[in-house]
Amino acid sequence: MSTSIANAPYHHGDLRNALLESALIILEREGEAGLGLRDVARAVGVSAAAPYRHFDGRGALLEALAVTGYQRFTRLMETIATDDTLDHMSAMGRTYVKFALDNPNLFRLMFSPALRRDNRPGLRMAADAAYRTLRHVTGEDVDTDRVAALAAWARVHGLAVLLLDGQIAIQAGEDIEALVAEIIDKH
Numbered sequence: 001m002s003t004s005i006a007n008a009p010y011h012h013g014d015l016r017n018a019l020l021e022s023a024l025i026i027l028e029r030e031g032e033a034g035l036g037l038r039d040v041a042r043a044v045g046v047s048a049a050a051p052y053r054h055f056d057g058r059g060a061l062l063e064a065l066a067v068t069g070y071q072r073f074t075r076l077m078e079t080i081a082t083d084d085t086l087d088h089m090s091a092m093g094r095t096y097v098k099f100a101l102d103n104p105n106l107f108r109l110m111f112s113p114a115l116r117r118d119n120r121p122g123l124r125m126a127a128d129a130a131y132r133t134l135r136h137v138t139g140e141d142v143d144t145d146r147v148a149a150l151a152a153w154a155r156v157h158g159l160a161v162l163l164l165d166g167q168i169a170i171q172a173g174e175d176i177e178a179l180v181a182e183i184i185d186k187h
Contacts, residue, residue: 015050015053018044019041019054019055020065022043022044023065026043027065028103028104028105031105032108032112040061059115062115063115063120063122063123064122065106065109066112066123067122067123067126069109069110070110070123070126070127070129071129072099073096073110074129074130077096080092080095081133088137090181092152093152093155093159093180093184094180096156096157096160097156097159097160097163097180098180100160100164101160101163101176108164110127131149131153134149134152138152159183163180
């Protein structure tokens with residue numbers, strides 16, 4: 001909510017999270033190209049300058065969105081990792097692909113080469129947390145060979161991207177979740 005009174009105190013409650021939630025909606029609706037700080041400010045109903053209190057530019061907003069995506073993704077993976085009634089690898093693989101299909105533009109942003117993780121410590125930490133969960137489920141701790149985790153990741157990530165890009169033809173009425181489960185469960 002913008003004000004025309006000069007030097008009036010700025011109050012919104014939790015503006016940062018409101019901006020992020022609006023940005024997630026815009027991202028999924030219009031893609032990364034349609035997302036700008038001005039658009040997010042308008043969606044939340046604040047001045048165009050207000051987002052700059054929390055993000056120093058569009059890149060910082062995109063990074064924060066990717067971190068949010070990794071945090072949500074990691075929570076899903078951790079829930080599966082602690083459920084002793086599941087085949088962890090299969091459940092994580094299905095959940096990975098479902099997350100990608102449910103959040104295609106966020107998923108693409110999370111893995112975008114434009115967001116270089118080496119220059120963004122918050123993003124690196126969020127991505128590493130997700131990967132550590134996968135390594136834990138594959139039985140690899142931080143000090144051992146990482147091939148099993150990388151193989152599992154490559155398999156589900158490749159499947160997710162192929163589906164997102166329309167490279168796997170889905171027949172009318174075909175149950176995509178059943179197809180994903182069958183592909184993942186085939187060893």
